[in-house]
Amino acid sequence: MHSDSSTTTTQTEPPVWDPQQYLRHAGHRTRPFLDLLSRIPELPAIGGLSPRIADLGCGPGNVTARLADRWPDARITGFDLSPQMLAQADKDHAGTTAGGGWLDFQIADAAHWVPGEPYDLIVSNAALQWVPNHPESFPAWIDGLSPGGTFAFQVPGNFTSPSHAILAELCESPRWRRRLDDHGRRYVHILEPADYLTRLADLGCVADVWETVYCQLLTGTDPVLDWVKGTALRPVLTALDGDQKAMDALLTEYRDRLREAYPPGPHGTVFPFRRIFAVARKK
Ligand SMILES: C[S@@+](CC[C@H](N)C(=O)[O-])C[C@H]1O[C@@H](n2cnc3c(N)ncnc32)[C@H](O)[C@@H]1O
Numbered sequence: 001m002h003s004d005s006s007t008t009t010t011q012t013e014p015p016v017w018d019p020q021q022y023l024r025h026a027g028h029r030t031r032p033f034l035d036l037l038s039r040i041p042e043l044p045a046i047g048g049l050s051p052r053i054a055d056l057g058c059g060p061g062n063v064t065a066r067l068a069d070r071w072p073d074a075r076i077t078g079f080d081l082s083p084q085m086l087a088q089a090d091k092d093h094a095g096t097t098a099g100g101g102w103l104d105f106q107i108a109d110a111a112h113w114v115p116g117e118p119y120d121l122i123v124s125n126a127a128l129q130w131v132p133n134h135p136e137s138f139p140a141w142i143d144g145l146s147p148g149g150t151f152a153f154q155v156p157g158n159f160t161s162p163s164h165a166i167l168a169e170l171c172e173s174p175r176w177r178r179r180l181d182d183h184g185r186r187y188v189h190i191l192e193p194a195d196y197l198t199r200l201a202d203l204g205c206v207a208d209v210w211e212t213v214y215c216q217l218l219t220g221t222d223p224v225l226d227w228v229k230g231t232a233l234r235p236v237l238t239a240l241d242g243d244q245k246a247m248d249a250l251l252t253e254y255r256d257r258l259r260e261a262y263p264p265g266p267h268g269t270v271f272p273f274r275r276i277f278a279v280a281r282k283k
Contacts, residue, residue: 057127072099
């Protein structure tokens with residue numbers, strides 16, 4: 001595991017995402033977003049205009065659409081780097097909303113994104129962990145908020161859990177290191193909650209930061225492997241695409257070790273998942 005507290009950048013191309021695989025665990029993946037949403041205060045209604053919202057790393061758009069449930073007249077744009085995710089979001093969610101707002105989706109790299117207009121809310125769910133140095137963008141993002149606007153995000157905080165530690169170990173093992181090159185390295189770009197709190201308070205925001213461990217109960221055969229196939233494994237699956245033999249060998253090795261780390265119990269497979277949340281309101 002390469003932990004750099006957000007200072008290192010990776011040299012590799014971004015992974016190819018699979019919206020269908022990602023959405024297989026949509027229930028468990030949406031819950032933290034709803035918990036984040038419940039802590040976001042009302043948005044400023046400046047000049048009676050409908051709220052303007054950006055969702056960074058919107059993925060297949062299913063959580064972006066939840067923003068429209070809360071702010072039905074909002075003009076919401078989801079930004080993402082993955083054409084596959086954006087195609088799914090466009091197909092399922094783009095257009096006018098029931099409350100007279102609209103949802104659209106645009107390609108953008110959050111590492112370089114700066115608000116092109118004032119936003120009442122900039123939100124990001126389970127995406128900034130993929131963005132090196134994202135705390136360096138906080139000043140520009142807060143600057144781009146309307147007075148009283150909010151920046152809110154959630155990132156996984158589980159990079160030392162067995163699911164990720166085993167994968168890192170495998171990728172670094174002599175058998176796989178050369179084959180995977182940098183695709184097997186997972187740099188940890190997140191900060192600890194107290195560091196996020198300090199950064200956001202330093203920018204003059206009223207900051208609310210916390211963490212939660214979700215005791216997720218998964219069902220089916222090898223459910224943890226199925227979960228990571230939608231997220232943490234994407235760079236590895238991208239690197240091995242077209243080499244079925246290597247892919248099968250790595251997945252078998254990983255699966256066997258996950259089975260030991262997360263044995264099925266009488267009610268399913270318990271997969272604890274730590275997540276970090278931040279809600280920062282611009283004064
Ligand atoms: C785990 S998914 C989360 C999707 C969605 N926010 C959700 O909660 O369901 C992570 C998303 O971040 C996107 N992503 C990763 N790096 C990014 C970057 N640098 N800029 C924009 N999006 C990025 C990926 O393409 C992917 O859609």
